[in-house]
Amino acid sequence: MKEFLQTKQTEMLSLLEKLVNIDSGSTHKKGIDEVGGILKGIYEEIGFTVEVIDEPENGNNMVITYPGSENPTMIAVAHMDTVFRVGTASERPFSIEGNRAYGPGVIDMKASQVTLIYALKALKENSPGALEKIQIVLNGDEEIGSPTSRRVIEKYAEGKTHALIMEPARKDGSLVTARRGGGRYSIYVTGKGAHSGIEPQNGISAIEELAHKIIKLHALTNHAEGISVSVGLIDGGESVNTIAPSAAAHVDVRITYAEQAEAIDRQVKEICASSDVAGTTIKLEGGINRPPMVKNEQTIQFLELIKETGDKLGIKVTDVATGGGSDASFTSAMGVSTIDGLGPVGGNAHSVDEYLELPTLVGRTNLLAEVIRKLANK
Structure with missing residues (x-):
């Protein structure tokens, strides 16, 4: 041939x-x-x-x-x-x-x-x-x-x-x-916009909430067990002098063994189930899509x-x-x-x-x- x-x-x-x-x-x-x-x-x-x-x-x-x-x-x-x-x-x-x-x-x-x-x-x-x-x-x-x-x-x-x-x-x-294996998640946070100089007390920062989530998600990484969680893209806010009314993050998850999928999926959902910043709401999409x-x-x-x-x-x-x-x-x-x-x-x-x-x-x-x-x- x-x-x-x-x-x-x-x-x-x-x-x-x-x-x-x-x-x-x-x-x-x-x-x-x-x-x-x-x-x-x-x-x-x-x-x-x-x-x-x-x-x-x-x-x-x-x-x-x-x-x-x-x-x-x-x-x-x-x-x-x-x-x-x-x-x-x-x-x-x-x-x-x-x-x-x-x-x-x-x-x-x-x-x-x-x-x-x-x-x-x-x-x-x-x-x-x-x-x-x-x-x-x-x-x-x-x-x-x-x-x-x-x-x-x-x-x-x-x-x-x-x-x-x-x-x-x-x-x-x-x-x-x-x-x-692994998957991808998207997190969408909604807060409340306000002028950061005139009435910052009336705002609720979606970016602040997202920052809490990023730190917690990255803490799930365990290289010894072949697990990595990385927020690779973030977006948020309307201007530098506005309390951010919205923010989003896109998360990459990698696993080495099939039995890790359920646990890591549960942990991501638990992190995003409640707010760290009062008044913000969170929407989570995605999941593990490849064994x-x-x-x-x-x-x-x-x-x-x-x-x-x-x-x-x-x-x-x-x-x-x-x-x-x-x-x-x-x-x-x-x-x-x-x-x-x-x-x-x-x-x-x-x-x-x-x-x-x-x-x-x-x-x-x-x-x-x-x-x-x-x-x-x-």
Whole structure:
């Protein structure tokens, strides 16, 4: 299959350039659906059937199945959205410098979309029967927590033995075998505005109330147990000489073990259940939305299969745990043997310096194809 893929490298880069040069931030439905339309056409050319699940606000999700596939044993998941605002693609379009490609979403995860497509193309040429064993979910909202696609992923992961999550490999080429879970909360505080010089006694500061909440929330962090709570965004007040009538905070929570979710959720709710500053009211939204991906015996067995495959291809496979979240958490929590980071190698995701290591594009596509072939023959 490697020889086949080497002849397709120019095609792969051409498709990658096309995808990177389309703005597809999580809130830009039009762009995500444009990317989805391109991918849909390619999958149909390969011979797959594509079901588009329309979403009114978020990008559409797609379920891709090979005709005649009665019992696919694998699910592959790849997201089409990025974190970048509209206009980024025209400001810094796809480019190549030396052995690296750059552009918004180039590694997270438009290169992975190319990798998945060409792994399947290689299999069609060499082991077409393997295509009946894999089902693919492409989603449009992973970067904002997969609010619409989670149910789709979980529906089609049911009954599968293996899940291949197409996030990029780490900078050193490692796959991901464990991820922290977590969630997000938003706190909205209402106080009472007043002139801070003329009648401050008539005001009730929403910012003061929010400050109490931030201190208490941050105190929930316990690094030794793998729990972190961080208020990453705050907003409040109307002017420097006004007692703040309103304030808001947005909270990121990370957990390492599933059993921590209930306790941390309860503690956040208890903190926000009553006011520290008399006269303020508090509204709390959100919750834990991703379970952790735990490295278990299933994961280890799957990893060994990939390592053996990599050894035969001259690719040394290593693995790592990471604090970031992905759709791997959903399949892992369902008991499906899950490996993440099966895309090509790159780094600096979500930044202006995001890059793909070009020499890994063909190699990691070949590795993915061979892993799918092995799993299909089990």
